[in-house]
Amino acid sequence: MRTALVLLFLLALAALPGALLPQRSLNPQKVDEYVASHGWWGGLLDRLEFYDVYGSVWFSAVYLLLFISLVGCLLPRSLEYAKAARGRPVITPRNLARLPHHHETTVDATPEEVMATARQRLRGWRMAEREEEDGARSISAERGYLRETGNLVFHFAMLGLIIALAIGKMYQYEGQVIVLANGSQFCNSGTLSYDTFRPGLRVDGTDLDPFCVKVDGFTASYLPTGQADHYRADIEYQSGEDLATNTWRPYPLEVNSPLRTAGDRVYLLSHGYAPVFTVTFPDGQKRTHTTQWRPVNQMTYLSEGATKFDPPGVTDPAQRRQRQLAITGLFAPTAVLQGDLLGSAFPDLRDPAVAVDVLKGDLGNESGRGQSIYEVNQEMVDSGRLKRVARENMRPGETVTLDDGTKISFDGVQQWVYLQVSHDPAQVWVLVFAVLIVLGLGTSLVVKRRRLWVRAVPADGGTVLLLGGLARTDQAGYGEEFGRVTEDLLDLLGPEREHADAVTGRES
Incomplete structure (x- = not known):
């Protein structure tokens, strides 16, 4: 686990040059200008792949090592979790008074009645009841297994996120194109249809999802200061069977409201003017x-x-x-x-x-x-x-x-619109794993792992009730829960004791 944390830190550190330096995949011209203006230093960074950070050998090596480390961490933990899930809670310690939380009292009830009452109160806990020496009986109870479940979900989701991002990097593509807003068309038929195109590592541009977009008009509204308030492109599109039947479907394309069709997303980025x-x-x-x-x-x-x-x-x-x-x-x-x-x-x-x-x-x-x-x-x-x-x-x-x-x-x-087509087959999985990461991390932080033991020892005139509690995490708050459980047990046993006295009196 420590190795995974170190590699995760190294991955974040390795990503810094990608944010601070121009990247060739985004702006090759900017990279060339940067190299030319920084002399031998710019050339050295180029040889070390600092302008292609996310495709570099050293970034990929850290990424792969993190993946291997997570797998090596999760396999034994998953086996231990499965083994613990099938096992019974640990036996009751011999001396409960040594535990951080303990309570001892004498109740006027039989050990069987104490065990029945404890089972009732600890419903929802994972329990195991045992017979002990001298007629004593005990219950071992444990709660908070969801903590480890959340921990495993968090790490498996992180592993899934890494895989999804890698698949997306291989099979995604993104292209930009300018289309005149006068009924002109754009078809996603190949890389030549785009003004700029950035393919994934496994995309050659010959097998793009086919669809066509026709831009019929564009409207924009501005604030009195000249700041843009709203953009809207009135488009028509066709994909799938519509291509064979030449059926066009209208769609109001707006900023942050992309068209989703044929597995791709079409965004409206900006607009401009075209003199005639x-x-x-x-x-x-x-x-x-x-x-x-x-x-x-x-x-x-x-x-x-x-x-x-x-x-x-x-x-x-x-x-x-x-x-x-x-x-x-x-x-x-x-x-x-x-x-x-x-x-x-x-x-x-x-x-x-x-x-x-x-x-x-x-x-x-x-x-x-x-x-x-x-x-x-x-x-x-x-x-x-x-x-x-x-x-x-x-x-x-x-x-x-x-x-x-x-x-x-x-x-x-006339006006033109600047469109961006994005394709990422792993997008949904990235979202799913990101949500699972949050849920798993939240569960592991909120849920407390704790144990509680109840021992009933026969004694003259009643039963000695011993309670012990132990939190398996350092989180505060288990003392209050242990006190509530103890009070509830005594309250439940109290009426039974009074009822027993009354019955004995009538019989006598």
């Missing part, structure tokens, strides 16, 4: 894009982003790279101008506006590197291959015309 731009090229062709922009101020929802366009009908790669467009800048749901700078005064759509730079040239899409949808490749700007051709503040319906006749119009704005 239309580009009319010199040949008359139009392209309209709605791209989500990310909030840079969570109170006012001032957002930044980039909406990118490829010229239509251009098949030559070199020409296409020279004529690509990007609209970058800021979006304000409630616009305020601070000089020439655009700001936002409130997070709701009261007076939307954008401040944009229009860039033309090579966006670097064919460089082979992944790019953020929220910004352009700065290397292309620095090299002069992507140049700014216009800068403008625009409100919905306004248009800016470039030198080559290209027209860019700001058509309006």
Whole structure:
């Protein structure tokens, strides 16, 4: 047991770096920045797996040793408990006066009457009655077995919790995705459907629980201070047989009120805005894009982003790279101008506006590197291959015309929602074992293990009643219980003694 406690302390100590240092499973970019800014020290921590604490060799070793220690602790204790449960209470000590709680008196009753009265009072106790020398009789009683039961339940539940957490770590997955609130759909068909995806150790992303979600609209209410008060996404979903019949079921998705379907949970995390731009090229062709922009101020929802366009009908790669467009800048749901700078005064759509730079040239899409949808490749700007051709503040319906006749119009704005899909097959078991841990620990702390002995020794003119009590724990309070049992026995024996005297008198 001491070994298990030491390992439990080491496990808590080993988990500290996971809370103090950035973890690669949560934010790889943050880890790279931390390593770069801390030189050799950051590199050493990386080699020691301090940025992957919960998957590291040393954390797994402590976890496994704790599991083995608990098993080695519980097996012998369970055998001892089973043996004690089948056994009888220990025999009555020879000298009850040596016990911490004892009482001796003489009653006018036979030993058989004393034993019957004791059995009646100690109903619910585990008892064993024995014959002793010189005609004496005794009862051994014991109570509080639930203490050890609670102790075992606590440790077995802790063992089950460890197993459930390990299974959850292997088979859980979690992904986030942004969906436009204009009837756009998201289907849990594979990892490519997500913007970010964190699989468990045994999940490869090819066997996800199939379901689809369609976001029809989003509403938000705010306090006068601009703080969010309520979010609600009106969604429809289908899973199971609904996928075959193309049946959609409505559901009001709110924060802390996830959709539970196909063994997964869909959470509403946040929302944002997606400006709608239309580009009319010199040949008359139009392209309209709605791209989500990310909030840079969570109170006012001032957002930044980039909406990118490829010229239509251009098949030559070199020409296409020279004529690509990007609209970058800021979006304000409630616009305020601070000089020439655009700001936002409130997070709701009261007076939307954008401040944009229009860039033309090579966006670097064919460089082979992944790019953020929220910004352009700065290397292309620095090299002069992507140049700014216009800068403008625009409100919905306004248009800016470039030198080559290209027209860019700001058509309006739509909203997007940020959804998280979580799958944890061991979640229910984690909850069950956590509840059992609390119940088992509470039982082991509240219930007292105690023993009581009653001995009736025949004597001239009555019976010597000897009582002894012993608490098997250090908890206070057994003295009061022993006193109550003693008083109850004497009260029960008192009327019997008076009744016996009266009968004797009538017979005489």
